[in-house]
Amino acid sequence: MSAIPAATSSTVAGSGVNRFNEMSSEDFMQIIFTELQQQDPFEPNDSSALLDQLNSIRQIESDISMTEKLEDIVFQNQLSSAGNLLGKAVQGILPSGDSVAGTVLSVVRQGDSVSLELSSGWMLPMDNVEVIVDPSMLP
Numbered sequence: 635m636s637a638i639p640a641a642t643s644s645t646v647a648g649s650g651v652n653r654f655n656e657m658s659s660e661d662f663m664q665i666i667f668t669e670l671q672q673q674d675p676f677e678p679n680d681s682s683a684l685l686d687q688l689n690s691i692r693q694i695e696s697d698i699s700m701t702e703k704l705e706d707i708v709f710q711n712q713l714s715s716a717g718n719l720l721g722k723a724v725q726g727i728l729p730s731g732d733s734v735a736g737t738v739l740s741v742v743r744q745g746d747s748v749s750l751e752l753s754s755g756w757m758l759p760m761d762n763v764e765v766i767v768d769p770s771m772l773p
Contacts, residue, residue: 662691709746716741716748716760724750725765726758734758737769 666684716738725735736752748760 657691659691659695662688709748712748712760713741713743716750719750719763719766721769723767723769724752724758724763726763728756728762729759735765 666688669684719738720741721738723735723737725733727733734752734754734756736754736756736758738750739753740751742749742751742757744757749757750760750763752758
């Protein structure tokens with residue numbers, strides 16, 4: 635069986651694009667069927683190599699799916715944690731490097747990140763929170 639050219643699993647010279655990442659399982663199956671149609675019937679290709687390649691593609695798809703699901707879980711956990719900060723005093727660093735503080739008024743989703751709207755008017759990214767104080771615990 636003729637193997638899939640190495641260019642599909644490595645960066646194509648000069649293009650800077652990883653062609654393997656662009657290949658769907660349908661593309662892979664099309665290549666396999668084309669290969670099977672064009673093989674010499676008197677010298678058939680080794681089917682174990684074909685199955686190994688198919689299993690590799692399935693494993694990669696499974697890994698990608700699992701990674702996406704884990705990213706969703708982490709984001710939902712961060713959103714939930716941010717919700718628990720409502721009414722609490724926080725201090726943190728803005729992306730500009732400025733230190734800000736205030737009471738958390740609301741939680742805002744901005745694309746793939748979560749920010750806290752503070753009573754001081756600032757939007758503090760959840761990742762940049764440094765101090766959390768529960769006012770009900772103060773004397």
